[in-house]
Amino acid sequence: MSTLSTLDTLLDGDRFWADVEALAQIGALSPKGIRRLTLDEHDNRARLWLVEQGRALGCKAYHDDLGNVFLRREGQDPSLAPLLIGSHLDSQPAAGIHDGALGVLAGLAVLRTLHEQGIEHRRSIDVVSWTNEEGARFAPGTSGSSWFAGRRDIETIRAGRDDEGTGFGEALDACLALLEARDVTLCPRPFVPHAFLELHIEQGPVLESLGVPVCAVNGIQGVNWYEVEVTGQANHAGTTPPDARRDAMLGAHAFIGELRKLTEGRDDDLRFTIGKFSLAPDSVNTIAERARFTIDMRHPDQAMLDALDSEFLALAERQWEGCEVSLKVTSQVAPVAFDNALLEVVEQSVRQYAPSAPTLVSGAFHDAIHIAHVCPTAMLFTPCRAGISHHPDEHVERADAEVAVRALAHAVEQLLMTRIDFHDTDH
Amino acid sequence: MSTLSTLDTLLDGDRFWADVEALAQIGALSPKGIRRLTLDEHDNRARLWLVEQGRALGCKAYHDDLGNVFLRREGQDPSLAPLLIGSHLDSQPAAGIHDGALGVLAGLAVLRTLHEQGIEHRRSIDVVSWTNEEGARFAPGTSGSSWFAGRRDIETIRAGRDDEGTGFGEALDACLALLEARDVTLCPRPFVPHAFLELHIEQGPVLESLGVPVCAVNGIQGVNWYEVEVTGQANHAGTTPPDARRDAMLGAHAFIGELRKLTEGRDDDLRFTIGKFSLAPDSVNTIAERARFTIDMRHPDQAMLDALDSEFLALAERQWEGCEVSLKVTSQVAPVAFDNALLEVVEQSVRQYAPSAPTLVSGAFHDAIHIAHVCPTAMLFTPCRAGISHHPDEHVERADAEVAVRALAHAVEQLLMTRIDFHDTDH
Numbered sequence: 001m002s003t004l005s006t007l008d009t010l011l012d013g014d015r016f017w018a019d020v021e022a023l024a025q026i027g028a029l030s031p032k033g034i035r036r037l038t039l040d041e042h043d044n045r046a047r048l049w050l051v052e053q054g055r056a057l058g059c060k061a062y063h064d065d066l067g068n069v070f071l072r073r074e075g076q077d078p079s080l081a082p083l084l085i086g087s088h089l090d091s092q093p094a095a096g097i098h099d100g101a102l103g104v105l106a107g108l109a110v111l112r113t114l115h116e117q118g119i120e121h122r123r124s125i126d127v128v129s130w131t132n133e134e135g136a137r138f139a140p141g142t143s144g145s146s147w148f149a150g151r152r153d154i155e156t157i158r159a160g161r162d163d164e165g166t167g168f169g170e171a172l173d174a175c176l177a178l179l180e181a182r183d184v185t186l187c188p189r190p191f192v193p194h195a196f197l198e199l200h201i202e203q204g205p206v207l208e209s210l211g212v213p214v215c216a217v218n219g220i221q222g223v224n225w226y227e228v229e230v231t232g233q234a235n236h237a238g239t240t241p242p243d244a245r246r247d248a249m250l251g252a253h254a255f256i257g258e259l260r261k262l263t264e265g266r267d268d269d270l271r272f273t274i275g276k277f278s279l280a281p282d283s284v285n286t287i288a289e290r291a292r293f294t295i296d297m298r299h300p301d302q303a304m305l306d307a308l309d310s311e312f313l314a315l316a317e318r319q320w321e322g323c324e325v326s327l328k329v330t331s332q333v334a335p336v337a338f339d340n341a342l343l344e345v346v347e348q349s350v351r352q353y354a355p356s357a358p359t360l361v362s363g364a365f366h367d368a369i370h371i372a373h374v375c376p377t378a379m380l381f382t383p384c385r386a387g388i389s390h391h392p393d394e395h396v397e398r399a400d401a402e403v404a405v406r407a408l409a410h411a412v413e414q415l416l417m418t419r420i421d422f423h424d425t426d427h
Numbered sequence: 428m429s430t431l432s433t434l435d436t437l438l439d440g441d442r443f444w445a446d447v448e449a450l451a452q453i454g455a456l457s458p459k460g461i462r463r464l465t466l467d468e469h470d471n472r473a474r475l476w477l478v479e480q481g482r483a484l485g486c487k488a489y490h491d492d493l494g495n496v497f498l499r500r501e502g503q504d505p506s507l508a509p510l511l512i513g514s515h516l517d518s519q520p521a522a523g524i525h526d527g528a529l530g531v532l533a534g535l536a537v538l539r540t541l542h543e544q545g546i547e548h549r550r551s552i553d554v555v556s557w558t559n560e561e562g563a564r565f566a567p568g569t570s571g572s573s574w575f576a577g578r579r580d581i582e583t584i585r586a587g588r589d590d591e592g593t594g595f596g597e598a599l600d601a602c603l604a605l606l607e608a609r610d611v612t613l614c615p616r617p618f619v620p621h622a623f624l625e626l627h628i629e630q631g632p633v634l635e636s637l638g639v640p641v642c643a644v645n646g647i648q649g650v651n652w653y654e655v656e657v658t659g660q661a662n663h664a665g666t667t668p669p670d671a672r673r674d675a676m677l678g679a680h681a682f683i684g685e686l687r688k689l690t691e692g693r694d695d696d697l698r699f700t701i702g703k704f705s706l707a708p709d710s711v712n713t714i715a716e717r718a719r720f721t722i723d724m725r726h727p728d729q730a731m732l733d734a735l736d737s738e739f740l741a742l743a744e745r746q747w748e749g750c751e752v753s754l755k756v757t758s759q760v761a762p763v764a765f766d767n768a769l770l771e772v773v774e775q776s777v778r779q780y781a782p783s784a785p786t787l788v789s790g791a792f793h794d795a796i797h798i799a800h801v802c803p804t805a806m807l808f809t810p811c812r813a814g815i816s817h818h819p820d821e822h823v824e825r826a827d828a829e830v831a832v833r834a835l836a837h838a839v840e841q842l843l844m845t846r847i848d849f850h851d852t853d854h
Binding site: 092093094134135136139140141202203204205221223225233234235236237238239240241242244247249250253256257260264268271273274275276277278279281282283284285286287288289291294296298362363364365387388389390391 | 650661665668710711713725790791
């Protein structure tokens with residue numbers, strides 16, 4: 001048994017990268033990228049793969065009611081709240097291999113190092129993969145972490161349906177059955193971790209432009225998701241005179257035009273995206289009866305999100321090309337600022353490796369956004385080329401990822417070895 | 428054996444309407460309307476129903492390579508080209524019960540009358556149901572009639588795929604097998620009919636506003652269908668700054684804005700419709716990589732269609748919000764003027780029942796648009812409430828439909844009894 005020293009330098013970078021490449025085979029697309037939609041066969045296989053890796057290191061594998069998977073390396077004092085490290089394994093429909101995976105594999109690399117070096121520690125360490133971070137198959141995302149943090153109820157999550165009509169609950173039950181069949185124990189209810197660390201790709205262009213391999217993250221933008229439905233009247237495309245039409249496509253086009261005027265150029269930090277759009281009956285020679293689309297809107301300032309929300313609702317009161325508009329909020333997550341004391345630990349560890357690294361705010365939401373309400377939480381970013389993500393072209397330099405994992409391991413060591421006075425907890 | 432007299436007055440209106448209601452059960456939706464997509468189980472069942480009805484009247488049932496179904500009542504002189512009456516049995520995804528069906532059942536009503544009255548005639552009479560008039564499942568429509576008229580080749584039609592990826596050829600072969608299993612003979616190649624008559628709902632508001640139950644139709648608007656593809660770059664909705672985006676949704680929105688400026692208010696007879704629209708990857712928190720939509724454009728004047736076509740292509744040369752646009756013509760049908768001599772026969776028959784009826788041009792395309800290139804062709808319209816079609820709310824007054832069928836039967840009688848000097852043929 002060796003005492004804990006320089007966990008980061010002992011970490012095997014080659015083994016970490018081998019894990020990255022092994023996990024990238026699960027749900028692999030050709031020629032590159034992955035597709036691991038929440039609770040599909042690949043997402044489930046990735047959970048089982050993680051369980052196998054953890055068990056080979058003597059860790060205990062357990063899950064909770066949301067299918068979140070935990071690998072626990074027991075500390076000498078089980079009464080201490082565990083230190084939690086992790087991220088997610090599910091992906092967008094056509095995604096890169098690092099989004100979410102890096103954070104889970106960073107935790108696994110820490111467990112490997114502790115195990116290989118025979119290092120003991122008082123506080124337990126858990127590595128977690130949260131269910132449905134992305135929200136691509138079942139919207140909204142961050143299901144596992146938001147439920148764990150007590151911020152969303154399980155019945156609402158289970159009632160969700162994907163575009164084919166398959167229920168979240170039905171898919172989840174199949175996953176839980178797979179886990180139980182492999183003797184992954186059910187953990188009866190969420191616990192309060194000592195702290196949570198999440199390493200993630202930046203998904204933006206800043207670190208790459210600065211040539212910085214890792215940085216600390218001090219918070220996350222708030223985000224509102226909407227579903228908009230425009231309702232007109234279907235009719236024949238050839239014979240219906242223009243003045244007799246209530247065309248939901250034109251209604252949506254006009255409404256979106258106003259939304260663009262409200263949001264474009266308004267504020268540098270504002271992000272406005274219409275990612276999904278569909279028509280019904282969706283026939284080339286039939287005037288659309290209904291248009292449905294989604295809005296994803298983000299800003300670090302709740303006041304801005306609230307103002308736009310009011311403005312959108314006011315617009316939806318009007319008719320658009322003779323059509324009615326309904327606007328429904330499907331997800332609302334307030335901006336979050338991370339715990340200062342934990343952030344300082346992470347910043348110091350980052351400085352060991354990247355002295356000039358800035359501290360950034362995240363433009364994407366992560367599981368950390370919810371866990372921050374439960375325990376001190378902080379994130380680390382590593383750059384991805386041109387900020388490209390949610391696409392098979394997402395690319396991370398191996399050297400950057402290895403530095404980032406070592407910075408995280410360095411912070412883990414500090415947290416295990418010293419008593420940090422967090423504001424809200426005293427473990 | 429009675430000589431032919433007043434075929435129209437002998438026609439059994441109750442039986443005709445009973446046929447309307449019986450056929451409406453096939454592919455019935457709740458609470459009203461039908462869904463008989465090309466070559467689906469309901470469309471195929473409707474063909475078989477038609478065959479049964481015809482055989483009960485002693486007609487011979489046959490089909491061709493495109494699954495067009497014909498019921499032949501043999502004339503005394505089989506060397507004479509048959510008189511053809513018909514329309515289509517396929518429908519839009521959620522449609523009314525009369526669109527296409529009325530024209531086929533009008534032909535069936537003529538056959539019933541001839542059979543019940545024991546009326547003989549020199550020229551054979553065929554009732555036809557054309558495959559895939561609507562183009563809702565496999566675009567473009569009028570597959571059966573355009574092939575019959577030698578205006579589209581069978582390989583191109585068979586290569587079509589629906590939105591699920593099912594091939595037209597595959598679906599067609601299944602239908603042909605069903606027909607052959609019922610001993611419906613294969614007719615080796617298209618023949619040249621003596622003339623073609625098609626009764627159809629107006630799908631516009633004019634006849635209803637004039638209180639007229641039937642009118643003659645002198646031609647059909649030309650129509651261009653386009654597929655537009657806008658290509659950008661997928662990326663994260665939260666982190667990608669606006670100036671780094673190539674958002675295909677915004678590109679499509681901007682491009683459509685220009686198309687609307689070009690078409691709206693330009694000409695009273697112009698019809699411009701975007702009926703289908705989809706995004707890829709179609710995820711709430713991913714910037715769209717690709718937008719695809721269709722255009723349906725109609726006008727009675729080829730010069731106007733050509734001018735707009737050039738203008739659209741010019742617009743597609745530009746970039747839109749950093750995205751590329753490709754514009755592809757998927758169907759082009761020139762405006763058609765019907766045969767004058769045949770039109771005069773139909774107008775005279777219409778005047779027997781509706782002395783003040785106007786003669787209209789059709790704003791919708793029909794199978795007649797192609798058959799007009801093969802033989803003298805004319806159409807009759809009957810009103811539908813508020814011009815609503817392509818919707819379960821489509822409604823036809825029984826009294827109007829019966830008058831229209833009688834007017835058609837009157838015209839059929841004239842054509843069977845007299846020698847009409849058509850311009851292009853001498854049967």
